[in-house]
Amino acid sequence: xxxxxxxxxxxxxxxxxxxxxxxxxxxxxxxxxxxxxxxxxxxxxxxxxxxxxxxxxxxxxxxxxxxxxxxxxxxxxxxxxxxxxxxxxxxxxxxxxxxxxxxxxxxxxxxxxxxxxxxxxxxxxxxxxxxxxxxxxxxxxxxxxxxxxxxxxxxxxxxxxxxxxxxxxxxxxxxxxxxxxxxxxxxxxxxxxxxxxxxxxxxxxxxxxxxxxxxxxxxxxxxxxxxxxxxxxxxxxxxxxxxxxxxxxxxxxxxxxxxxxxxxxxxxxxxxxxxxxxxxxxxxxxxxxxxxxxxxxxxxxxxxxxxxxxxxxxxxxxxxxxxxxxxxxxxxxxxxxxxxxxxxxxxxxxxxxxxxxxxxxxxxxxxxxxxxxxxxxxxxxxxxxxxxxxxxxxxxxxxxxxxxxxxxxxxxxxxxxxxxxxxxxxxxxxxxxxxxxxxxxxxxxxxxxxxxxxxxxxxxxxxxxxxxxxxxxxxxxxxxxxxxxxxxxxxxxxxxxxxxxxxxxxxxxxxxxxxxxxxxxxxxxxxxxxxxxxxxxxxxxxxxxxxxxxxxxxxxxxxxxxxxxxxxxxxxxxxx
Amino acid sequence: xxxxxxxxxxxxxxxxxxxxxxxxxxxxxxxxxxxxxxxxxxxxxxxxxxxxxxxxxxxxxxxxxxxxxxxxxxxxxxxxxxxxxxxxxx
Numbered sequence: 001x002x003x004x005x006x007x008x009x010x011x012x013x014x015x016x017x018x019x020x021x022x023x024x025x026x027x028x029x030x031x032x033x034x035x036x037x038x039x040x041x042x043x044x045x046x047x048x049x050x051x052x053x054x055x056x057x058x059x060x061x062x063x064x065x066x067x068x069x070x071x072x073x074x075x076x077x078x079x080x081x082x083x084x085x086x087x088x089x090x091x092x093x094x095x096x097x098x099x100x101x102x103x104x105x106x107x108x109x110x111x112x113x114x115x116x117x118x119x120x121x122x123x124x125x126x127x128x129x130x131x132x133x134x135x136x137x138x139x140x141x142x143x144x145x146x147x148x149x150x151x152x153x154x155x156x157x158x159x160x161x162x163x164x165x166x167x168x169x170x171x172x173x174x175x176x177x178x179x180x181x182x183x184x185x186x187x188x189x190x191x192x193x194x195x196x197x198x199x200x201x202x203x204x205x206x207x208x209x210x211x212x213x214x215x216x217x218x219x220x221x222x223x224x225x226x227x228x229x230x231x232x233x234x235x236x237x238x239x240x241x242x243x244x245x246x247x248x249x250x251x252x253x254x255x256x257x258x259x260x261x262x263x264x265x266x267x268x269x270x271x272x273x274x275x276x277x278x279x280x281x282x283x284x285x286x287x288x289x290x291x292x293x294x295x296x297x298x299x300x301x302x303x304x305x306x307x308x309x310x311x312x313x314x315x316x317x318x319x320x321x322x323x324x325x326x327x328x329x330x331x332x333x334x335x336x337x338x339x340x341x342x343x344x345x346x347x348x349x350x351x352x353x354x355x356x357x358x359x360x361x362x363x364x365x366x367x368x369x370x371x372x373x374x375x376x377x378x379x380x381x382x383x384x385x386x387x388x389x390x391x392x393x394x395x396x397x398x399x400x401x402x403x404x405x406x407x408x409x410x411x412x413x414x415x416x417x418x419x420x421x422x423x424x425x426x427x428x429x430x431x432x433x434x435x436x437x438x439x440x441x442x443x444x445x446x447x448x449x450x451x452x453x454x455x456x457x458x459x460x461x462x463x464x465x466x467x468x469x470x471x472x473x474x475x476x477x478x479x480x481x482x483x484x485x486x487x488x489x490x491x492x493x494x495x496x497x498x499x500x501x502x503x504x505x506x507x508x509x510x511x512x513x514x515x516x517x518x519x520x521x522x523x524x525x526x527x528x529x530x531x532x533x534x535x536x537x538x539x540x541x542x543x544x545x546x547x548x549x550x551x552x553x554x555x556x557x558x559x560x561x562x563x564x565x566x567x568x569x570x571x572x573x574x575x576x
Numbered sequence: 577x578x579x580x581x582x583x584x585x586x587x588x589x590x591x592x593x594x595x596x597x598x599x600x601x602x603x604x605x606x607x608x609x610x611x612x613x614x615x616x617x618x619x620x621x622x623x624x625x626x627x628x629x630x631x632x633x634x635x636x637x638x639x640x641x642x643x644x645x646x647x648x649x650x651x652x653x654x655x656x657x658x659x660x661x662x663x664x665x666x
Contacts, residue, residue, distance in 0.1 A: 067627075075631035080624040133625070158631030205610045206603060231636035478657065547651075 056209060057197050063190025064153050065174055066218030068167055068181070070227040071260075071438045075158050076167050077181065079174070079218075083136035083149045084129030089120050092146035102147075105138045106131070130154060157272040159227060162234045165285040166225060166264050166436070169272040178283055180223065180436060182384045190218035222438045224260035229253055229548045234265040236543045237521070241267045244526035244536050250287035251540065252419045253548065254518040256509060258444055259423065259432030261381065262517070262548070264288070264416070287415040289385045292503050292522065294418055295408035295489030296349045296471075296533070298370070300425060302406045303346055304450050304458045305369040306357045314343045314457050320352040326403040331355045347464040349471050349486060351407040358406030359399070366402055367394035372449050373421040374431065375413055381434040389413040408489060409497075415505075419520030422507050424449035425459045425483070426515035459483050463512050475508055475538040477546045479556035483515070484508020484541065486533035491525065501525050506537035510545050511557040519545055 039047060068077035085106075094102070094117075103113040106128055116127055127147065131139065136149055155170050157163070168179020174189070176182035193215030198206045233251045241249050246267075253263035270282040284290070306312045319339050324331045331352050337344075345353030358366055370376070376391025390412045397405070404410050413421075416434070423431045430446035450458075462483035465472040471486040487505035490497040505522040509515035521537040521544075530536055632638075643649040 064624075074634065075627055078624055078628050078631070080628055081621050156628050158628060158635055160635070160637070162635075162637060204607050207606060228636055231640070235637075235640070478655070 055199055057199055059195050059197060061193035061195060061213075061215035062153070063192045063215035063217050065155065065170070065190055066188040066220045068188070068221045068223060070163075070223055070225045070230070071262075072226065073222070074227040076163050076223065076225070076227070077155060077157050079153045079155050081151050082130030082154045083133070083151055085127040085131050085139060086124055086148050086150050087117060087127050088124050088146050088148070089122050090146075092117060094144060094146070098142065098144055101142065102139070102144065105135055105142075159230075160273055161269045161271045162231050162265070163225065163227070164269055164272045165266050165283065166223070166230075166261075167272070168283075178384070179285065180221065180383075183382055183436075184221055187219045188221060191216040224255075224262060224435055224438045225264070226262045226551070228551055229544070230263040230265065232547045233263040233519075233544050234269075236540045237265050237267055238269075240523060240536065240540045243528070244523060244530060245528045246523045246536075247525040247527075248286060249521070249523040249537075249540075250290075250415045251522075251544065252287050252416050252520045253544065254419055254423065254434075254520075256423055256426035256515045256518050257432070258439065258441055259420075259434050259446075260439065261416075261434060261436055263544075285383065285385070287520075287522075288379075288381065288383045289387055289414065291387055291389045291412035291414050292505075292524075293409050293411065293489050293492065294413050295487035295503070295505065296351075296354075297418060297485050297487035297505055297507050298408040298411070299346055299349065299354045299406070300458050300462055300485055301369055301373055301421070302354050302358050302366075303342055303461060304425075304454050305361055305366060306342070307457055308369070308450065308454050309361070309365070311360050312342050312357065314461060315341050317341055318345065318353050318356055320345075320350055320356070324352045324356065326355060326359065327398070327400040329400045329403070331403060331407075343461045343464055346458075346461040346485065347467075347470045349465075354406040355403040358402055361402075363394035363397040363402050366405070367391070367397070370405075370411070373424055374417060375411060375421065379414070379417045379420050379434050381416060381436055383416075383436060386416075387414050389417055408487065415520050415522050418505075419507055419518055421449075422509065422518050422520070425455050425462065426509040426518050427455075428452040429455035459509075459512060459515075462508070466508070470534075471532070472506065472508070472534040472538050474535055475506060475542045475545075477510055477542055477549065479558055480510045480545075480549055480554075481512035481558045482508055482510045482542075482545065483512040486538065488531060488533045502531040504531055504533040504536035506533050506541045508541050508545070510549060511554060513557040516552065516554055517545065517548055519548075 064081075065079040067075060067079075069075055099113060100110055103110040106113065108116075119125055128135075130152075131149070139147070140149055153174065155174065157167060157169070159167075166179055168181035168183075169177055170181050171177050176185040176188065181188065193213045195212040196209040198209055200206050233253055237249050237251045240246070248267050250266045251263070252261065254260070255262055264285070264287055266284075266286045268282050270278065307314070312318070317339050318341070320333065320337055322333075322336050333350050333352050335348065337348070337350070340348070340350055340353050342353075342357070344350070345357070370391055376389055378386055378388045380386075392411070401410050420431065420434055427446065429448055429450040429452050431449050432444055432446045460483075462485055463481060464470050465484055465486065466475050466482045467473070472484055475482055475484055475486075485507055487503075487507075489503045489505070490499065491501040491503055492498075493501060503522060503524055504526055505520070507518070507520040509518045519541050521540045523536045523540070526536045
């Protein structure tokens with residue numbers, strides 16, 4: 001085109017004006033293009049992130065820890081979400097009306113509330129954790145500035161102290177610290193999931209942006225415990241500890257047919273719902289972790305060993321002289337008898353008799369029987385910290401040690417281990433593997449320890465313990481035949497046997513014709529003057545056994561005894 | 577030729593409308609699904625809390641205390657219990 005040739009279009013523009021306008025336009029374009037390049041090219045990730053933050057959300061899908069229940073589904077531990085009230089110090093700005101109202105909802109006085117709220121001047125702190133659901137609703141309705149409700153999972157133990165040492169507890173990070181909570185941590189723990197979602201401006205989820213990682217809920221666990229028997233055991237043990245002013249004690253109730261642990265309680269105990277002032281001493285599951293010298297409760301194993309080899313029969317007579325010595329050690333009996341049968345040795349718990357029987361065995365043979373019964377080996381319950389006790393190599397046994405071992409010194413066991421070993425007598429020679437978890441009868445394979453004949457013979461001997469003339473007459477259960485063995489052991493204090501400190505124990509089973517339950521009881525240092533296993537631990541056994549047999553509805557096997565039931569007695573008692 | 581084009585255009589419009597409709601339905605269902613999932617979660621939590629409550633009420637220690645104090649129940653002493661053997665009743 002030829003603009004210059006047309007007169008009309010010919011402009012008299014100075015060239016510098018053309019240049020100035022062109023330059024300005026170009027500069028503007030450069031700025032805009034540069035900005036566009038900066039936003040689109042260099043800063044895109046940041047801005048894209050900002051945009052996504054408005055609509056996209058990463059959600060964690062919470063997974064809660066599994067429940068723990070007893071064998072009938074009674075709750076022992078559960079994680080449940082609770083609201084807790086948190087305050088952000090800098091934003092805290094409540095009118096006095098709101099303060100009064102909040103104090104009333106939290107059920108504290110306004111001055112107490114003021115103290116809590118003034119607790120910190122910076123950062124965040126919890127005002128009340130947890131609050132009850134009703135309180136949470138009221139607080140949310142008030143809409144208080146600076147106060148927020150937060151949802152968190154908390155572990156509750158409805159049975160409290162009754163099952164504390166078996167179930168254990170978790171720490172603030174929901175990780176098992178003790179007991180079953182620790183042993184089955186991997187099974188109980190949940191794994192949180194994640195999902196990415198797109199939200200509209202009302203906060204509704206519109207769609208998933210990535211495949212959902214589903215939350216893995218923690219597995220539930222059904223323990224072998226029977227909460228009713230557990231409570232009885234806990235209550236009777238606590239009563240006995242108080243009555244005899246003892247330092248501590250344990251009780252184990254086993255199902256003789258399946259090896260399941262129906263109850264296991266210790267004293268002293270703690271409350272797992274109150275997480276302050278934890279003392280490690282209270283948390284220890286003594287029945288599984290602590291060992292003691294069993295005393296006379298090992299005598300039935302010696303009897304089984306000599307019967308098994310045909311060295312004696314239950315009615316063989318053994319001389320029990322007052323001055324029986326092994327090496328230079330004089331073996332001592334509480335009451336003197338010139339001679340006793342093997343059955344009587346068990347019945348009245350003669351140390352001399354037990355030592356004499358043991359001396360007919362070689363150390364190797366003696367050791368082998370104890371080893372088979374599980375002494376010196378882990379009982380295999382899977383409980384954290386389980387102890388194997390101590391059973392020394394027979395090659396190092398001196399004769400005097402073999403003799404004392406016959407009446408329970410020089411070796412140590414845990415109560416769980418000892419009670420488990422008695423399963424051999426209860427179950428016609430077979431020991432079932434222990435379990436803290438409920439299991440189906442068909443999945444159990446036992447381990448043969450004694451022949452059925454020997455097991456029954458020893459059981460018959462142990463039945464005489466609870467009969468007239470035995471050491472365990474206080475362990476009788478009306479309506480049922482009971483077999484068991486008492487134990488009263490001097491405690492080892494600083495390497496010497498203390499003459500006045502005892503560990504009283506009793507392990508027994510019922511109904512003796514076909515035992516279903518085995519109960520082991522130890523009472524540590526009874527100090528009210530009574531210290532025999534039969535009189536301290538025995539009554540605990542009898543109480544728990546009687547109630548448990550009734551709970552399980554087992555038919556009585558004893559010939560019926562006279563009852564003092566009369567019309568008068570019933571109505572008199574009923575009217576009172 | 578032009579008749580065919582018109583028909584195709586109409587089909588295209590119909591398809592587009594169907595897509596919009598389907599997309600809308602998908603969103604609605606998704607929102608509904610999310611709502612129900614949330615409800616399920618809330619119910620699950622409620623169930624846990626009710627179980628906890630039930631466990632607390634049924635705690636043997638509590639039942640034992642109430643039975644003794646409020647109801648005045650006692651366990652019968654051994655000598656006042658008579659065991660009956662079950663006979664084959666008709």
